[in-house]
Structure formats: C-alpha cells, structure tokens
Amino acid sequence: MSSQSPQIVTLPAPVRNQTYVTVAALDAGHLTLPERLFVTDADPEKRTTVPSMSFLIQHPSSTSSKTTNILFDLGLKRDFSGYRPAQQHHISQRQPTIVSPDAAESLQKGGLSPQDIDTVILSHVHWDHVGTPSDFPSATFIAGSGTLHLLAHGGGPLYPAELFNADELPVDRTRELPPVRPADAKYASAQQTPASLQWRPLAGFPAVIDFFSDGSVYIVDAPGHLYGHVNLLCRIGEDKWVYLGGDCCHDPRILTGEKGIAEYDDGKGGVRSVHVDTCEAARTVERVRRLMGEKKVVGEDGRDVQVEIVVAHDKVWRERNKERFFPGNL
Structure with a gap:
C-alpha cells in the first residue's frame, strides 16, 4: 500500500538583519456561543463563554528607536447602548457577555497607552471584533476591501445593513486593503x-501582503467568514511564527479536524453557517491547517519552522497561556 508524502509548506527564510516582531495577547471581552451553531456533532444545549481576543504586535524600526504598535482586532465594546435594535437582538443571544477589561484597559494594565497605538488592523467588522475605535485617536485603521461599503449597506440577506453601523470606523483614518478579486x-x-502593498501568493495562501516590506508581518486574505476577512502571519523568531486566525473558525477542533463547520436552518427554507460563504471558509481552514504541527513546515533554507495558530475565540488557549498576555508575549 502506498503512502502519501507529507505536505510541505514553505515560509520565507530570514534575511540578513531580519526584523522580528513581538506578539502579545490582550483580553478584550467575552461572549457566549451556542455550540450547535459553530461545530458539527454538538450538544444542542451547550453554551460556552469564550474570549474575543485582541493582539498587540510591536515592530521595531531598523533605522531608529521607534516601535510601531499594531492592534489586531479590538474585541467587544464597553457600551452596547449605541447598537441598533437588530444588533441588540443578536447580542441578546450571546449573553452572558463580559466587557471589562476591554482592549484599551488591557493595554493600560500592561503599561501602554491607547494613544500609543499606531495602527489597528481588523480581521473583520462583526460586533465582537470592532471594539471601541474612539479609544485609539492616533491610530490608522486598516480593513479588508469593501468594509466601508459593508458597514453602510450590509452584505446581503445573511448580513443586512441593520447589523452594522455606518459610522463604526473613523472614515478619515480608515484605509482599505486593495481588492483581491476583480x-x-x-x-x-x-x-x-x-x-x-500588493497581494502575492505565499505558503499556500493565494493572497498575502508583506505589510512592512521586511518579511515580519503578513496580512493574509482569509475569505469565507465575512467580506474582507483577513488574518495575520507574524515572524517572532528565526524559526518561529504566529498565525492569528481571527474568525477563520470559532473552535480549534475545526482546525484539528475533530469537528466540522456547523450548518443550520436559515429560517428561509435553506441552510447556512456562521460564515457568509461556508465552502470558502472551509477552504481557508484547510490552508491554515497546513501550518499546523503535524504537517511539515520549513523555511526556504530547509530548516524546520514552528507556527503557532491562535484563533480569536479559543477559550482553552487563553486559559493555558495567561502569562503570554500583555505585558508578556507569545
């Protein structure tokens, strides 16, 4: 019987004077998810309160003492009162929620001011990831292509405009990534x-942007969950990387293959999942899965590479890694 050779994913080798970033997790609120809406073969009654984590990425300059501070996602807002009725109804189905500490509080507890954040990159603009943008008055906001249109007009029957706020982001400080598809x-x-900043293929992902043009932080197009959904791939050491998966899946058992993406009645005679495009989301999961430890990940110079994958709502990861929350790091 023949056996398949291990799948090999190749990540860029470090260059001379390679820049490395530090990545730290931040508590940014919790919400409660019914398991049956997210994973297959679920207990229909089980509900789990999970984090919606934010991450601080610190990029040192190669020419000065300046460090660029990036936040990836902002978690939950402190105050839900500004949400529209349809949003309030949705949030009522995700109770209990915990809104303290939020991203700004977690930064301050670690010794950094929200005003020190230079850039906020949003994986997507669902309510449990956009946080309170006004807390970061000096930051440029970066979001996937079409995000401002989505906030103003919605994204079809699964995500009508009533589930978004057109003024969610500071328009004068928000920049969209270029379109991936025509x-x-x-x-x-x-x-x-x-x-x-141009999309190029990397490590099995069709579209990736080298954000600093130095191989330290890559923005990864991660379609399927919501229009404009992106992930981050960060180089933290010579042979060590961190992949921040946002909502590519909501349960790490989907990445390991123990569970699949749940589908359920959409109330209109069909089925849906928590993703706007379930098939595309499954393809994204498969691409991310290739980076996991049981696969073969190497650098261009042939050395083995370690990639740690963290998704936004991984309760088990948070409980096991509390020392890696800011001011600690991954």
Whole structure:
C-alpha cells in the first residue's frame, strides 16, 4: 500500500538583519456561543463563554528607536447602548457577555497607552471584533476591501445593513486593503492603503501582503467568514511564527479536524453557517491547517519552522497561556 508524502509548506527564510516582531495577547471581552451553531456533532444545549481576543504586535524600526504598535482586532465594546435594535437582538443571544477589561484597559494594565497605538488592523467588522475605535485617536485603521461599503449597506440577506453601523470606523483614518478579486473592486473604497502593498501568493495562501516590506508581518486574505476577512502571519523568531486566525473558525477542533463547520436552518427554507460563504471558509481552514504541527513546515533554507495558530475565540488557549498576555508575549 502506498503512502502519501507529507505536505510541505514553505515560509520565507530570514534575511540578513531580519526584523522580528513581538506578539502579545490582550483580553478584550467575552461572549457566549451556542455550540450547535459553530461545530458539527454538538450538544444542542451547550453554551460556552469564550474570549474575543485582541493582539498587540510591536515592530521595531531598523533605522531608529521607534516601535510601531499594531492592534489586531479590538474585541467587544464597553457600551452596547449605541447598537441598533437588530444588533441588540443578536447580542441578546450571546449573553452572558463580559466587557471589562476591554482592549484599551488591557493595554493600560500592561503599561501602554491607547494613544500609543499606531495602527489597528481588523480581521473583520462583526460586533465582537470592532471594539471601541474612539479609544485609539492616533491610530490608522486598516480593513479588508469593501468594509466601508459593508458597514453602510450590509452584505446581503445573511448580513443586512441593520447589523452594522455606518459610522463604526473613523472614515478619515480608515484605509482599505486593495481588492483581491476583480469582482470586489466595485465595493472598494477610494481610501486604500499605499499602492506598494500588493497581494502575492505565499505558503499556500493565494493572497498575502508583506505589510512592512521586511518579511515580519503578513496580512493574509482569509475569505469565507465575512467580506474582507483577513488574518495575520507574524515572524517572532528565526524559526518561529504566529498565525492569528481571527474568525477563520470559532473552535480549534475545526482546525484539528475533530469537528466540522456547523450548518443550520436559515429560517428561509435553506441552510447556512456562521460564515457568509461556508465552502470558502472551509477552504481557508484547510490552508491554515497546513501550518499546523503535524504537517511539515520549513523555511526556504530547509530548516524546520514552528507556527503557532491562535484563533480569536479559543477559550482553552487563553486559559493555558495567561502569562503570554500583555505585558508578556507569545
């Protein structure tokens, strides 16, 4: 009987004077998820209160003492009162929620001011990831292509405009990533990131942006969950990386293959999942899964590489890694 050779994923080897970033987790609120809506073969009555984590990425300059501070996702808002009725109804189904500490509080407890944040990159703009943008008055916000259109007009019958706030992000400080697919261009904002930031394939992902152009932080197009959904791939050491998976899945057992993505009645005679495109979300999960430890991940120079994958709502990871929350790091 023949056996398949192990799948090999290749990540870029470090260059001379390679820049490495530090990554720290931040508590940014909790919400409660009914398991039956997220994973297959679920206990229909089980509900679990999970984190919605934010992450601080610190990028040292190679030419000065300046460190660029990035937040990836902002978790939950402190105050839900500004949400619209449809949003309030949705949030009522995710109770209990915990809103303290939020991302800003967690930063301050670690010794960093919210005003010190230079950039906020949002994986997507669901309510449990956008936090309180006004806490970060000096930050440029970066979101996937079409995000501002989504906030203003919604995204079809599964995600009507009533589930979003058009003024969620500071428009004068928000920049969208360039469209990945030609069909997305019609929804793109004129306020885009610099033209130097271009999508290119990397490590089995069709579209990735080298954010600092130095191989330290890559923005990964991670379609399926919501329009414009992105992940981050961060180089934290010579042979060590961290992959921040946002909502590519809501339970790490989907990544390991123990569970699948749940589908359920959409109330309109069909089925749906928590993703806007279930098939595309499954393809994203498979690409992320290739980075896991049981696969073969190597650098371009042939050395073995370690990639730690963390998704936003991984309760078990949070409980096991409390010392890696800011001011600690991964």
